[in-house]
Amino acid sequence: MRDDQNDLWQLGRMLAIRLAISALVLWLAYRHALTLLPFAAVVVAVLMAKPLLELLPAMIGRMRAAAYQDADHWIAYGGFEVRIYRDERGGWWFDAADICRLIDRRWPPDAEAAALAPMQRGRPVLSETSVHQLLGGSGHPLARRLDGWFEREMKALRKQPSPPPASSTDAQD
Incomplete structure (x- = not known):
């Protein structure tokens, strides 16, 4: 046990x-x-x-x-947790619903956004750039503070070592 x-x-x-x-x-x-x-x-x-x-x-x-067992990492702000996934190239992806919850929005905003959203482990995710755009254009009273918090968290995430590159099948041929 x-x-x-x-x-x-x-x-x-x-x-x-x-x-x-x-x-x-x-x-x-x-x-x-x-x-x-x-x-x-x-x-x-x-x-x-x-x-x-x-x-x-x-x-x-x-x-x-x-x-959060399916997430590679998670960060918290004011009682809200954001699931973070890492792809095979070492890029960070953020759970779209968690980010939208921070700024009092719903995910998906429309059917087109839901259809076009990239997926990680079956969940819609946003890239770092998309999160900055969403926070910048949200009009939420805490948007600037959230953006600063997000940037500090990203600096900490970037310091983490990247996963090893995936082996290519072309190199073996």
Whole structure:
């Protein structure tokens, strides 16, 4: 079993134990005196705070990993994630729907754009130039800030090593 799955099981076990203790505390408070119920509620809140605060980020991390497992890389801006794919020549391609979500647009804007969009792993993608054009012409209030963020992220991506060139069948003949 992987470590992250094991961690989730441990969090689930801790949550179940604390739920049982909380139920017992509430039952005892109810049986002995209704005036103890506010005190019992505080005890239950304290018991449940830690596992819930640890479980939510763990679940978000697992969902993000599952959602972005097809992408080579991803970047985030203000709670929005953008999937990034790399082609065999080392070029970066950006998920069109993710970029459009950043500027409050829908993908595809029309049927023609959907038909003409290049695809990576079954998803419509945009090149770096297309992303800059889309951000520049969007009229979104944060477009300039998004464009600056995108350029900084591109500088970081360009520093990553390129994949090895694909072997040509012509060279073998």
